[in-house]
Amino acid sequence: MSLFWRIFGLNAVVLGTATALLLWAPVTVSVPVLLTEAAVLLGGLAVMLVANAALLRVGLAPLERLTRLMTTVDLLRPGRRLPVTGQGGVAELIRTFNDMLDRLEAERAAGSARVLSAQEAERRRIAQELHDEVGQSMTAVLLELKRAADRTPDEELRADLRHAQETTRESLDEVRRLARRLRPGVLEDLGLVSALTALAGDFATHTGLVVRRRFDPGLPPLDRERELVLYRVAQESLTNAARHSGAALVELRLCRAAGGVVLEVRDDGRGLGAAREGAGIRGMRERALLVGGALDIGPAPDGGTAVRLSVPAAASPGEPGDGFGVRPSAPAAGTGAAT
Known part of the structure; x- marks a missing residue:
């Protein structure tokens, strides 16, 4: 049964019951309306509204659960699904939503795998370049600074060269540390x-x-x-x-x-x-x-x-x-x- 016919059937039950009660109940309406008659009519209306609200609440409860799930679903926390009970439009809607979540989680996992694989490949490439290109260049600079410091007769200049050598060595250590973080060779x-x-x-x-x-x-x-x-x-x-x-x-x-x-x-x-x-x-x-x-x-x-x-x-x-x-x-x- 579709949602339309379900709601229509619920309202038809309420209205049919109210009509039957009016036909067979010894209740009349005077002009002007008496207080007791107004109380009976208002009481009947209240009963109709309460019964209609209760029935609609039961009929639309699956849609409310679906709405709550739609607002809280997170593809990084997979596995959340609504149970499918019975047949009809609401059950088919919930089943379709569950199937959609299955596809989205699978596509998210496949996409994340490609992205992370490309990220790791890029990290390895950068780490390799840091080690081979930057590391070797800074090692060559260290050797040149050492050679210059050993040859210069000026003590002040030699101290400056030693300081530059230490700074370069610290930078080289930092480059190697970054390369290890990007590509853990160990x-x-x-x-x-x-x-x-x-x-x-x-x-x-x-x-x-x-x-x-x-x-x-x-x-x-x-x-x-x-x-x-x-x-x-x-x-x-x-x-x-x-x-x-x-x-x-x-x-x-x-x-x-x-x-x-x-x-x-x-x-x-x-x-x-x-x-x-x-x-x-x-x-x-x-x-x-x-x-x-x-x-x-x-x-x-x-x-x-x-x-x-x-x-x-x-x-x-x-x-x-x-x-x-x-x-x-x-x-x-x-x-x-x-x-």
Whole structure:
């Protein structure tokens, strides 16, 4: 039954019932209308309106639920659907909306995968150019400054050249650090645990925060895509902790879980409060969806912010994978701290 005929039928029931009552009830209307007659008519009208409103509320409830879902749906939090019950226009509308969400989530995931893949490729290209072009040029400048400082007899000029040499060396170190952030070579060569250890040490050195890390031994095998997602989420979480939380201590954990691993980053800062999610957090959600993971961001038990990413393990040999290959993570480093 379509929505039109459903509403028409509900009103027909109410009006037919009222007409039947008027025909068979011993109620008459005088001119002028008596007070008792007016009370009976107004009471009947009130009953009709209440019954009509109740029936329409029941009939239009699925549309109200659909409207609420349409205003709150977020493609980065997939899986929200309305149950489809019965047949008719409303059920078909809800079924069509659910199918549309399926298509949008699939298209969003495919588009995000292409964008993030292109982003990682561009990061690798920039990191390679920084290492090969800028790094070599600055190394050559360092050698020239050293040669000039060794040859000059002027002590004041030699001091200036030494100072320029130190400045250039610091700049070269910064370029290399940027290249490592853009393209984590440790992740590709030694695995996730070693890469997270290096990330925590580098983060603590350049921010002054205390980073405590704990990595469970015997982590399940992860393919390159999952390792990269875990690394990027840890990197973004540490960056947010340094920039926005006002924290003094950050805990970085990588633990075993049923069928996968869990990455958790906690800080003792001021927490999220009423802040809206920015591009960094939405980027983390997109990365988590690409590998079938679940990202939760909320208050930590002892205050501050907790970022928790659950990622399923890679497919076993012989099972369908995602084309990236499986490489076991490096042996866990146990519990440590970087200050």
